[in-house]
Amino acid sequence: MWLxxxxxxxxxxxxxxxxxxxxxxxxxALRKARREQQLISKRLLRDDAPEEGEGGCVAVILGQAEIxxxxxxAQRGTEEKERERALVSLRxxxxxxxxxxxxxWLEGSMRTLVGLLTSxxxxxxxxxxxxxxxxxxxxxxxxAEACLPATSYLLTYLSGHSSDFIVNNAxxxxxxALSTLGLLLLDLAGAVQRTEDAGLELLACxxxxxxxxxxxxxxxxxxxxxxxxxxxxxVAALFILLQFFLQKQPSLLPEGLWLLNNLTANSPSFxxxxxxxxxxxxxxxxxxxxxxxxxxxxTVLCNVAEKGPAYCQHLWPGPLLCSLLGTLAFSDTExxxxxxxxxxxxxxxxxxxxxxxxxxxxxxxxxxxxxxxQLQDRVHALQQTALHG
Numbered sequence: 001m002w003l004x005x006x007x008x009x010x011x012x013x014x015x016x017x018x019x020x021x022x023x024x025x026x027x028x029a030l031r032k033a034r035r036e037q038q039l040i041s042k043r044l045l046r047d048d049a050p051e052e053g054e055g056g057c058v059a060v061i062l063g064q065a066e067i068x069x070x071x072x073x074a075q076r077g078t079e080e081k082e083r084e085r086a087l088v089s090l091r092x093x094x095x096x097x098x099x100x101x102x103x104x105w106l107e108g109s110m111r112t113l114v115g116l117l118t119s120x121x122x123x124x125x126x127x128x129x130x131x132x133x134x135x136x137x138x139x140x141x142x143x144a145e146a147c148l149p150a151t152s153y154l155l156t157y158l159s160g161h162s163s164d165f166i167v168n169n170a171x172x173x174x175x176x177a178l179s180t181l182g183l184l185l186l187d188l189a190g191a192v193q194r195t196e197d198a199g200l201e202l203l204a205c206x207x208x209x210x211x212x213x214x215x216x217x218x219x220x221x222x223x224x225x226x227x228x229x230x231x232x233x234x235v236a237a238l239f240i241l242l243q244f245f246l247q248k249q250p251s252l253l254p255e256g257l258w259l260l261n262n263l264t265a266n267s268p269s270f271x272x273x274x275x276x277x278x279x280x281x282x283x284x285x286x287x288x289x290x291x292x293x294x295x296x297x298x299t300v301l302c303n304v305a306e307k308g309p310a311y312c313q314h315l316w317p318g319p320l321l322c323s324l325l326g327t328l329a330f331s332d333t334e335x336x337x338x339x340x341x342x343x344x345x346x347x348x349x350x351x352x353x354x355x356x357x358x359x360x361x362x363x364x365x366x367x368x369x370x371x372x373x374q375l376q377d378r379v380h381a382l383q384q385t386a387l388h389g
Contacts, residue, residue, distance in 0.1 A: 019306065019344060026337075062093035064102055071112045074128075080121060087116070087127035094134040097143075103135070104146040114150050115249065118205060149203075173214055181211045182234050189237035192244045201249050204241055208255045215262040232273035235263070239279055242286070250289055257286075257296035264303040268311075271304045275314040280304075284323045291332040298327065298338035305345035312349035320346070321356055328365040333374050340378045347385050354386045362386060 062070075070093075073086035093099040103109050116128040136147050188204045238256055245252040263270045274280065283301070287294050301320070304311050327339040347354040366383055369375045 019341065019348075022341075060093065061096045062090070062099045062102065064106055066093070067099070067103055067106055067109065071109060074116055074124070075112060080123065083121075084123050084127055087124065087131060091127060091131045091134055094131055097138065097140060100135055100138050100140065100143045104143055110146055110149060115251070117150060119251065170217060173217060178211070178214055181207055181214070185211065185241075186233055186237045189240040192240060201241075201245060201252055204244075205252055205255050208238075208241070208259045212255070212259045212262050215259070232270075232277065235260075235270060235273040235279065236277055238263075239277075239282060243282070246286070246289070250293075253286065253289060253293050254296060257293065257300065260300050261296060261303065264300055268307050271307050271311060274300075274304060275311065280315065281319055284319055287323060287327060291330070291335050294327060294330070294332075294335045295338050298335070298342055302338065302342050302345060305342060305349065309349040312346055312353075316346060316350050316353045316356075321353060321360065325357075325360060325362065325365055328362075328369070333372060336369055336372075337375055337378065340375065340382055343382055344378070344385065347382070357386055 067090065070086040070090040074083045074090070077083035077086060094103060113128055113131055116124050117132070119125060119128075132147055132150050135143055138144055184207050185204075188200065188207060192200050192204075238260055242253060242256045245256060264274065274283075280301070283297055286297050301315070305315060324339050324343055327335055330336055330339075343357070347357070363383060363386065366379050369379050372379075
């Protein structure tokens, strides 16, 4: 919220506290949106009647070439309906034991299916789960065992969206789950450095998600120091995994960045680790990946900046200002809004950065957003801060 006074705009109430409050509100909205993206239908698959193929014909046995074609369409189809139809065809084929055998021996097939299960499109998630359902009911033990990599993801979805399946998070925390998961994260980071096996990202994702969820619990602040994550090696390990995801499966980058956000939100020590390990520039290099990734990167940087002048001294001078001028050119309002928040914090604690911003045509970058309803108040306020301090 911004108030006008004598022709100027200023933050309502205490500047820093108001910025923090609004950021927390936006983070809560982001978390809600994230949960909604992960939702998949809970309709019981086993209750479905046996389906028939197109034109009323029973689904046929699929060969290797056909399975590959359907998986490629499901991954890279230009339209969501086309991708969904490919998975439906695959699922029908997987009703046959012969197709099941061909599927599990086809290199990369299960990895692709799990990747679709962890996508952010509910219809694709549902069809991928149905494919796994067909495989899991196979009478052949090798087929059922091939489904094991998907188990943790299915449990994650169930526990995240149904009160019947939730684990007691407070109890897990008091029994040292944070430390245990932190050690597992270190092991995974070591493993990806020793091997090029792209399947490791499927193991890392549930660990990241569980850690992120536990860190949002109120019980985290109540347990003793020994129960909490207090090790900068966790931050280093997380960045190793982020680089691995960037190369192997960029769609998993948000999982790692959510964890980094939750680590740094209320912890000066983790913000210090981020700075002492010189990880700001590697973080900025993730900005072009996607709008979702950009928002999360900027949110983490806001977590660092709001800790005060000593932290902002490590953010500027440096590449941050140039990167923010780049994100101000984005059309996505969330990316631009988070950029404005970060600039406001930076100018608050490092007034010299405002002068550099003006010298690099910062006002012109702001002008393009002056008429956007969701941004104009913050744009005007930042203009005033940059010009008048």
